[in-house]
Amino acid sequence: MRVSARRRRLGKLRLRAVVLSLAFFAIAWLLLLGQLVSGHDPVLGSGSQSSAAAKSPADTRQRSSGSEPPTPQSVVIDPATGEAIPQAGASGAAPQPTPQPPPVTTSTS
């Protein structure tokens, strides 16, 4: 009888720990959601675009990390065909210089 009561007590303790864990996750989730909706997200910041302007996650989310995915390229509509032509190097990045061959060195003995 005492053993089963103890088991029940430990089971209750475990259940409480799991419920508290889930509650903590839910609170963190709601906090982050509130931060995002109110425009105070550390990554999206207050300069977030409106939902109407947000077309895709790549358009809206700009991270401060050094390793970011490439920014979308500019697109020009060809007046003759009406097709969109992506413009390489027009996304604000400076054009890469042509790589030069390494200098030839001669050794003199």
Added chain:
Amino acid sequence: MASATVSVGPHLFWITSRAAGTAALVLSSISLGLGLAVARQRRAGRGGIGTVADYRAVHEALALSTLAMVALHGMALLGDRWLDPGVAGIAVPLVSPYRPAWTAIGIVGGYGLAALGLSYFARDWIGTARWRSMHRFTALFWLLGVAHSIGSGTDAWRAWFLLVAASAVLPSAVLLLGRVGGWLGSALDLPRSEPPVRQESIR
């Protein structure tokens, strides 16, 4: 006051991952603290506020919840269209395009926590003494998790995160330091802080 309406839908997976990561950090810290308290009580051979069995039950439940949160933290990112890490990005160190080194530290920490945490269920097979000495290394992987959350956490420098993380991490870190100090003391056979034995002079 700056306020903007943000389309929440595309970021739901990202928010879920961040919340799970924060929860994993806090739960693992509390679980580690409880684990250290259990070991301390067992060594001292006396009871504290609760019994050793109480502490152990909560420690186990929190450890399993931590592992669930770590899994959710990684898997939620699979649904994030912006980051799009792929399975390799969340499972293989140094593959993720986002802060590869810090992410790798987190992946290694997650594997370590999972392996050492779940090894509890193979304790009879491993041997209790061996399992116990293995289980001590959980603290090392917890430290990797702390480093990962600071190095690659989106919310790492937000006041609320620092407050929550510090209140969970610092007590466990203090307990861990005390324990490591004890290990080092016994390993180096340092004298304990006992009163010096008075040498009686023989006349």
